[in-house]
Amino acid sequence: MDLSTALPTLLGIAWLLPLASFTLIVLFGPRMGKHGLGAGYLATSAILFGAVCSWLALIFWFGHYGFKPAEHGAEAHAVAAAETEHGETEHAAAEAATAEHAEQSAGHDESPRAYTNDLYTLGQFGSLKITISYYIDALTVGMFAMVTLIGTCIHFYALGYMHDELHDVTDHEVTLADGQHLHRRGRFHRFFQYMSLFCFSMLGLVYAGNIAMVFVFWELVGICSYFLIGFYIERKSASNAANKAFIVNRIGDFGMIVGLMALWGSLGTFAFGDVKNADGQIERGIFSQVRDPANGHALTVPDGMVRAAAFDAVEEIAFKHPARLAPGAAASEIESRIPTWREQRYGYWLLVIAGVGIFCGCVGKSAQFPLHVWLPDAMEGPTPVSALVHSATMVAAGVYLVGRFFPAFAPEVLLVIAYTGGITLFLAATIAITATDIKRVLAYSTVSQLGYMMLALGVGGWAAGLFHLLTHAFFKSLLFMCSGSVIHATHTNEMPKMGGLLKKMPYTGYTMLVGCLAIIGAGVPFVFGFSGYYSKDAIVAQALSFSQSNPLHGSIFFYTAVGGAAITAFYMFRLWYMTFAGEPRDHHIYEHAHESPKVMYRPLIVLAVFAALVGCTVPDWVPLVGGLGVQNLLEQARPAGETGAGVLLAGLAYPNEHASHSHDIHVPATLYAFSTALGGFLLATVFYGVRWLNPADVKQQFLPIYRFLIGKWFFDELYDFLFVRPCYFIAFLIASLDRRVIDGFIDNTARWTRKLASIDDLIDRYFVDGLVNLAAAWIYSLGTSLRGLQTGKLRQYVMLIVIGTVALFVLINFASAR
C-alpha cells in the first residue's frame, strides 16, 4: 500500500477507535459487565488497537524513509502528496507533483516529508473553508506512537487504580450537611468514558491538518481535562480545580482566537500544508505562504499580510486608480507594490501578532508562566489522569503546537516563547523544592519541564524541544504512575508521612528511580545515558549555541537551563529519598503499605524501559537498525528553512540547530548540564539521603525564602487580588444595581399592573357580569310566570287544544272572508 494512503488510514483508525469506545460507553456504560467493568476493557482495547495501528504506521514510515534524517538533496519528493480521490484529477495531480519536484531539485530541497489532504469539508462560507484534514509527518507519527503507547499503559494501570469505583464509594473527603460522609455509586465506566474521549481528542489534535481543526480538538482536550479533574465532583477542591483549569485555559484560548483571526483574515486559509482542491488547483497553506519554497524557505511576510497591513495604500489605489475602469488594473498595481511594502516592513507586525496569539493558547494549555497556576491544582483528578492528561499528552499539546507552527513564528515571537519558557522553568522548579504533596512536586516539575521545552523551541532548538517533549512524556507519566502507586498504597499524598517504602514496594520504588534518573538526565557523559540526558543536553547545547550569537538574551537562557537542571535533580531526589529511603516516618501508614497489583506495576516496567531507552539513538554502524532513534525521526520532520534574524529587534540572530551538534558547543554543554545535575543530586543526597544536614535547620535559616516558595510565589494570592477580587467587586456592584434598579423597576411595574387589574376586575364584576345576570334574571322570571300554565290536568289540555283549534278556524275564516 502506498504510504500516502496507508498513513492517514492507520492513524485515522487509531484516532477514531477511542471515539467509538466513548460512544459505546456513553450509551451502554453502566450495563457493561458487572458495575461497568466492561467499559474499562472496551476503552483499554480501543487504545491498545490504536497503539498497534500507530506503531504499524511508525514501522511503515521507517520502512519507507529509513531511520536516518534526509540527506540534503537526496529524496525530496512526497511534498504535499495530495491524495487523488477522483480518477480524472489524478493526471493533473501527477503533473503538479512533477512540476513541484522539478522546482525543488532545481532550488532548495529541504521540504519536510509531509502528507496532507482534506478528508471532509464541513462547510464553506465564502472563502472560509472548514475542513477535517490531516497533516502527517514524522512528528505526527512519533506523537501518535507516544500518545497511544502511554495511553495504553495508563489505561491498563487505571483498570487497577480505579477498582474502588467498581462498587459503591464512601468519599471520606466529603462531609454532607448531616455530618455523614458522601455515599455514592461507583463511576468506573464514566472514568473510562472520558479517558476514551480524551484519547480521541488528543489524537485528533495531532492528526489535524489545519489550525481550525486543531482549535476544535484543543477545546475538546480542554473539556476532557475539566471532566477528569472534576471526577470527584463532590469535593469542593476538585470542582474548584476543574473550574480554575477551564477558566485559565479560556484566557489563553482567547489569545489563540486572536491569532486565528489574524491568520485567516490575512491569509485566507487555516490549512498547514498545500492542499489540492476539487478543481485540481493547489491552495497554499500557511507554511508555504510564510516560507515560500521559491524563496529558499526563508521567512517571508506573506502577500496577504502585507496587503492587510498596508490597507490604507491598498484602498487608495483601489478607489483612486486612474485606470480604475480597466479590469484588474488596480489589482496588478497593488501586486506590483507589494515587494516595496514588504521592504517597508508592512505586515511583519501582523505575523508577530499571529504568532504570539497562537502562542497564547499554548501558554494556557502548557501551563506557562502567567497561566501556570491551574496545573498544580489539576492534581485533584485521579492519578492516571494526572499521568496521561496533565503530564504526558495534553499539556504537551501546547509545546506540540509551537513545534508544529514553528515555521510561521518570527524571531521576535520565538524570543517571547524563550523568555516565557525560561521564567516558567525557573519559577516552577523553585516551588517544587518546598512542596510536600508528592503529586504537586511532580506537577511543578511538569510545569518546569514544559518550560524547558518552550525555552528550547524559543532558542531555535526545534528538534531539541520536541525531543524533550517525547522523552518527558515517558518519564513523567512513569513518575506520576509511580506516585499513584504510592498513594494507592499509603492513602496519603504527603511525603513527610512516607519514607522507607522501597522495602514494601520494590517495583514501584525502582521504576520510580529510573524515572528520576531519566528526568535529571543521568548517564555517563558521551557514552550512554537515560532519555533525559540526551534531550536536556540538546536543549542546553542549543541554548549555549544561541548565547554565542546573542550574548545578552542567550546567557540568561543558558544559565536558566543549566540552573534548572540542578534544581530538577535536587527536588526529584528529594522526592525519591523522602518517599522510598530512610526510616518510615509514620508507622501506621508504613505497616499498611503494600505493592500494587500486577495490572498496575507491569505498565510501570514497560514505561520504565521506554523512559530509560527512548532517548538513545542506535549508532550508525549497527546493522539493520543503525540510526534508529527519536532524534533522527524528528530530524525527518524538521521544518525547512532558517529561523533567521530579527527584523524588529536588530541583532537577534538564530543559529541553525545543527550548529549545536558541533564539538565545541556540544562538549561544554554536556559537561555543564551533567555537572549541575550531579550537584543537585549530591545536595539532595546530603540533605535527604544520608542526612548530613538537617533540612529543618536550613529552612529556619532561609525562612523568608522558604515562606515565599511554600506560598508558590504567591501567584494565587496575586491573581486573587488582581483579578478575582475586582471581579467579585464588580459582580457585587452589578448585583446591587440589579437588586435596586432593575428589581425595583420590575417590582413597581408589577404593583401598577396589580392596581390596573383590580380596576379591571371591578368593571368585569359589576358591568359585564351585571348585564349577563340581568338577562338571566329576566328569563328566569319569564319562566316562573309561564310555569303556571303547566297544570298537569289532561282534560284541561284537551280543552285548550279544542278551544285553540276552534279559535284558529274562526280566525282563518274571518281572515279569508275579507
Next chain:
Amino acid sequence: MEPVGISHFMAVGAIMFVCGVVSMATKRNALGVLMGVELVLNGANVNFVALSSKFLTTAPGRSLGLDGQFIALFVIVLAAAEAAVALAITLNFYNNHSTVDVDRADELKG
C-alpha cells in the same frame, strides 16, 4: 231524497271527531280518554277515505287515486302503535298509583 254523498260521510266523520274530543275532554278514566283518541283518529280516517273515493267524486279526472286509503291505513297502524304505548303507560301508572284517573297524573306540572 238526496243520494248519499260526500257531505254525509263528512258529517259522520265530524260527529265521530266531536265525540272523541268530548270524550277526551270529559273522561277522567284513562281508558275512556284512549277511546276518545281512537274516535278522533277514525273520524279523520272516514274523511280521508270519503274524499278520495272514486265513487263519491262528481268531477271525473280529479280522483286522488288510492292516496286517501293509504293514509287511512297508515293512521290505523299508527293508532295501534300509539294505543299499545298508551296502554303500557296506563298499566304502569295503575301499578304505581292503583288508579287510572288522569287528573291524578299531574306530576309533570309546572
